Amino acid sequence: MSVLALEGVTYAYPGTAAPALRDVSLAVEPGEFVVVAGGSGSGKSTLLRAAAGLVPHFHGGTFAGRLRCGGLDTREHGPGALAAVAGTLFQDPETQVVMGTVRAELAFPLENRGLGAAAVARGVEEAALALGIAGLLERSTHELSGGELQRVALGAALAGRPRIVLLDEPTSQLDPVAGDELLGVLRRINEEWGTAVLLAEHRLERCLPAADRVVALTEGTVSFDGTPEAFLRARAETPIARLFSLAGRDERPVSVKQARRALGLEGVAEAEPAPAAPPARRSPRAPAALSLERVWLERAATILRAVDLRVGPGETVALMGRNGAGKSTLLRVAAGLERPTRGRVRAAGRVALLLQHPGDYFLHDRVEAELPRGRLAEAGLSHLAGRHPRDLSGGERQRLALEIVLGGEPPAVACLDEPTRGMDRGHKDRLAARLRALAAAGTAVVVATHDAEFAASFARRTVLLGDGRPVADATTAEVLGGGWYFATQTARVLGGGALTPEEGAALIAAPAPLPLEAAP
Amino acid sequence: MNHRRRASPLHAARAGVGALWCVVYGVVALSLEHPLVLGALLAGVLAAAASARIGGQVARVLAWGVPFAAVIALVNALVVREGLTVVVRGGSFPGLGRLDVTLEAIVYGGVLGLRALVIIGCAALLTAAVDPDELLRAVRRLSFRSGVTAALATRLVPVLARDARRLADAQRSRGTADLGPGTRVAVLRAVTAGALDRATDVAATLEVRGFGAGRRPARRRRPWGRHDLAFAASAAGLVALAVAAWLQGWAPFEAYPRTSAPLGAGVLVLTGALAACVLLPFADRRGIEP
Numbered sequence: 001m002s003v004l005a006l007e008g009v010t011y012a013y014p015g016t017a018a019p020a021l022r023d024v025s026l027a028v029e030p031g032e033f034v035v036v037a038g039g040s041g042s043g044k045s046t047l048l049r050a051a052a053g054l055v056p057h058f059h060g061g062t063f064a065g066r067l068r069c070g071g072l073d074t075r076e077h078g079p080g081a082l083a084a085v086a087g088t089l090f091q092d093p094e095t096q097v098v099m100g101t102v103r104a105e106l107a108f109p110l111e112n113r114g115l116g117a118a119a120v121a122r123g124v125e126e127a128a129l130a131l132g133i134a135g136l137l138e139r140s141t142h143e144l145s146g147g148e149l150q151r152v153a154l155g156a157a158l159a160g161r162p163r164i165v166l167l168d169e170p171t172s173q174l175d176p177v178a179g180d181e182l183l184g185v186l187r188r189i190n191e192e193w194g195t196a197v198l199l200a201e202h203r204l205e206r207c208l209p210a211a212d213r214v215v216a217l218t219e220g221t222v223s224f225d226g227t228p229e230a231f232l233r234a235r236a237e238t239p240i241a242r243l244f245s246l247a248g249r250d251e252r253p254v255s256v257k258q259a260r261r262a263l264g265l266e267g268v269a270e271a272e273p274a275p276a277a278p279p280a281r282r283s284p285r286a287p288a289a290l291s292l293e294r295v296w297l298e299r300a301a302t303i304l305r306a307v308d309l310r311v312g313p314g315e316t317v318a319l320m321g322r323n324g325a326g327k328s329t330l331l332r333v334a335a336g337l338e339r340p341t342r343g344r345v346r347a348a349g350r351v352a353l354l355l356q357h358p359g360d361y362f363l364h365d366r367v368e369a370e371l372p373r374g375r376l377a378e379a380g381l382s383h384l385a386g387r388h389p390r391d392l393s394g395g396e397r398q399r400l401a402l403e404i405v406l407g408g409e410p411p412a413v414a415c416l417d418e419p420t421r422g423m424d425r426g427h428k429d430r431l432a433a434r435l436r437a438l439a440a441a442g443t444a445v446v447v448a449t450h451d452a453e454f455a456a457s458f459a460r461r462t463v464l465l466g467d468g469r470p471v472a473d474a475t476t477a478e479v480l481g482g483g484w485y486f487a488t489q490t491a492r493v494l495g496g497g498a499l500t501p502e503e504g505a506a507l508i509a510a511p512a513p514l515p516l517e518a519a520p
Numbered sequence: 521m522n523h524r525r526r527a528s529p530l531h532a533a534r535a536g537v538g539a540l541w542c543v544v545y546g547v548v549a550l551s552l553e554h555p556l557v558l559g560a561l562l563a564g565v566l567a568a569a570a571s572a573r574i575g576g577q578v579a580r581v582l583a584w585g586v587p588f589a590a591v592i593a594l595v596n597a598l599v600v601r602e603g604l605t606v607v608v609r610g611g612s613f614p615g616l617g618r619l620d621v622t623l624e625a626i627v628y629g630g631v632l633g634l635r636a637l638v639i640i641g642c643a644a645l646l647t648a649a650v651d652p653d654e655l656l657r658a659v660r661r662l663s664f665r666s667g668v669t670a671a672l673a674t675r676l677v678p679v680l681a682r683d684a685r686r687l688a689d690a691q692r693s694r695g696t697a698d699l700g701p702g703t704r705v706a707v708l709r710a711v712t713a714g715a716l717d718r719a720t721d722v723a724a725t726l727e728v729r730g731f732g733a734g735r736r737p738a739r740r741r742r743p744w745g746r747h748d749l750a751f752a753a754s755a756a757g758l759v760a761l762a763v764a765a766w767l768q769g770w771a772p773f774e775a776y777p778r779t780s781a782p783l784g785a786g787v788l789v790l791t792g793a794l795a796a797c798v799l800l801p802f803a804d805r806r807g808i809e810p
Contacts, residue, residue, distance in 0.1 A: 049724075052728050053727075053728075054724055054727060054728065057727075058723070058724055058727055078727070079727040079728050080727060080730050080731065080733040081733065082728075083727075083728055083729060083730035083733070084730065086728075087728075088728035090721065090724070090725065092721060094679055094718070095718050095721035095722050095725060096721075096725045098722060098725060098726060098729070099653050099656070100522075100523060100651070100652045100653045101651075101653050103653075104653035104656075104657075108729055109729040109730050111657075111660075112729060112730035112731055112733055113730055113733065114733075117739075117740050117741075138525070138810075140522060140523070140524055142522050153725075156729060157728075157729075160730075332689075335693050336692075337689055337692060337693060352693070352694070353693035354693075355686070355689060355690055355693060357686060357690070359714070360683075360686050360687045360689075360690035360710075361690045361691075361694060362710065363691075363703075363706040363707065363709065363710050364706075390713070390717065404694055405693065405694050407694065
């Protein structure tokens with residue numbers, strides 16, 4: 001018996017004419033790992049909310065068809081009853097943790113089911129061990145990082161051993177490291193517990209290797225239902241699939257390992273990673289749009305250590321590094337939101353800073369009140385003029401916030417902090433094009449990002465931060481071509497000879513051998 | 521301000537008893553008006569906070585409450601028309617009559633402000649020293665939905681404060697160097713709108729965690745410890761002293777028409793007894809480690 005079955009489900013939110021789901025029929029079998037793909041507004045979240053019983057019980061609206069989750073018909077059972085068979089995880093970690101300590105958070109769903117104290121205590125211990133958060137049990141939830149919070153929320157969703165877990169872009173608010181950890185945990189739970197997984201996610205290249213099946217939604221209808229390989233054959237949605245598609249190859253590998261095998265590179269050692277490039281020496285006489293000279297920032301800990309950085313007008317710089325390396329702080333210092341303890345920050349003009357939450361820039365009820373119509377037209381956002389900013393998709397919000405920050409006159413420097421989180425590929429491509437255009441107009445662009453693919457698409461220079469100071473500063477090809485973690489998927493497949501699928505396809509098609517060294 | 525388990529007798533006491541003690545402390549402050557007694561109760565809050573290793577947090581909250589107390593004192597002085605000693609003749613205003621400020625109204629305003637500070641201090645003690653999850657579990661057995669709502673409201677306060685800081689940073693980073701009143705109002709509106717969004721998201725989370733099933737949590741048996749007994753006895757002692765003071769007139773205070781707050785033996789004994797009652801439970805430091 002299917003753990004989740006939809007039969008002709010059509011649903012429209014209250015006050016809307018167009019249905020968010022149209023005649024959707026699908027089934028998820030026990031133990032299956034299903035990825036739900038689709039662009040913003042395609043109905044992924046609505047599908048998951050329907051499976052959790054929130055649609056229509058919580059949101060209202062018009063519902064037709066039948067949905068059974070864990071054998072319970074959602075027309076007769078609300079989300080409270082469905083919680084016993086389905087665990088649910090949303091995007092924002094902050095609003096998914098409702099108790100003061102991790103232990104209480106994990107106990108909350110079990111207590112709601114009326115379990116006895118011993119059963120609750122056992123469930124908490126098991127969930128904590130399974131998710132690797134036993135060390136957090138006595139911690140206050142307000143002390144946790146976003147990744148830890150999301151793991152705790154997943155623990156709460158899984159504490160009652162549900163038959164299926166429903167996840168709506170759970171990594172969209174997390175950095176890639178925390179996102180990868182969460183997906184690893186999911187994979188383990190699926191394989192070891194046999195819990196079925198229904199996961200809506202933009203980062204397809206990360207989750208497809210674990211998936212048994214992909215269901216793609218387009219405007220509320222199921223437009224594809226099949227294996228990951230078949231999905232990539234139909235739509236080259238990952239860098240590796242694009243690489244193979246552009247190279248004219250028939251295979252559609254879902255992982256780096258499969259891609260290397262398909263290219264006959266299995267057993268061939270990757271090129272030695274390039275040694276960390278020393279910080280580039282730039283003439284102090286060259287004009288700088290932004291310069292940081294021996295900048296220190298010390299709070300309870302030292303966040304920035306003697307940072308020297310000069311960015312010229314029109315230069316595009318990706319700022320990369322692990323969490324806590326100082327990327328966001330460096331941008332805040334550059335924009336004047338933080339005052340350095342020592343050192344000097346100089347800018348040739350206004351420094352615009354787009355922080356991580358684009359919604360924080362919206363103060364009005366309509367997009368046209370945030371930005372004059374002329375500017376909206378220039379930015380290609382006129383069609384959004386009458387919308388409420390909070391109703392925009394993640395990518396649209398990011399574009400609007402960027403235009404607000406840039407203001408009327410192009411700034412001397414534009415700094416963006418993790419602008420691609422939760423963004424689909426189309427929006428990332430548009431953002432990269434906008435940044436390139438901005439740089440062409442003379443604005444220095446500095447982007448803090450974990451997204452190597454995005455960095456490769458717009459930045460000519462990459463600065464790798466480690467422990468509060470630049471540890472590598474060179475061209476993007478040098479920094480991202482020879483790395484293992486800080487590398488694009490194409491570079492990982494081809495061993496550093498190319499960064500983007502386009503470059504990689506040219507390399508594969510070229511008669512010269514691939515730039516790899518034979519294993520000894 | 522958030523709760524964090526620390527090595528103190530108040531933190532070691534069960535949440536129900538700790539909360540009861542803080543509430544009783546506040547109620548005692550509401551029942552007495554003598555400035556010396558209220559001053560001693562305020563000092564008691566600070567001493568209790570220091571003993572519970574949350575002195576800095578409670579002092580910061582009290583510092584935040586001082587302007588609030590000053591406003592209470594000012595409003596009382598301007599609004600109350602009682603008292604014999606006129607210190608400022610404000611003249612007559614149409615519809616309002618004479619606006620004379622009396623010494624008695626100023627003093628009583630100060631007493632009200634002092635009382636407000638004690639209550640704010642008790643609330644700060646409760647927030648910082650009583651485990652909200654344990655308290656929630658106790659309250660949920662009595663009133664499930666009210667308990668969860670109260671706990672969520674407490675948890676969302678720091679989240680909303682962070683939202684407000686982020687929004688202010690965002691406004692600064694778009695080139696608005698000085699946040700004028702108009703921008704501040706817009707930020708406040710945005711924070712409010714964001715709070716509603718967050719509330720909706722949290723409500724959805726509660727639903728998918730089975731909150732809608734509405735089952736009461738099972739009772740957790742926990743034997744009464746020395747600190748539970750000490751703070752329960754202290755709360756009972758505070759109530760007994762307040763009742764006795766009220767019945768016996770140990771802390772006489774008259775605000776109007778002329779301020780009278782005699783410093784008799786009764787007041788001094790009552791002040792000493794209240795201070796002892798408040799601080800004695802903190803003397804036993806055994807078994808307080810988290």
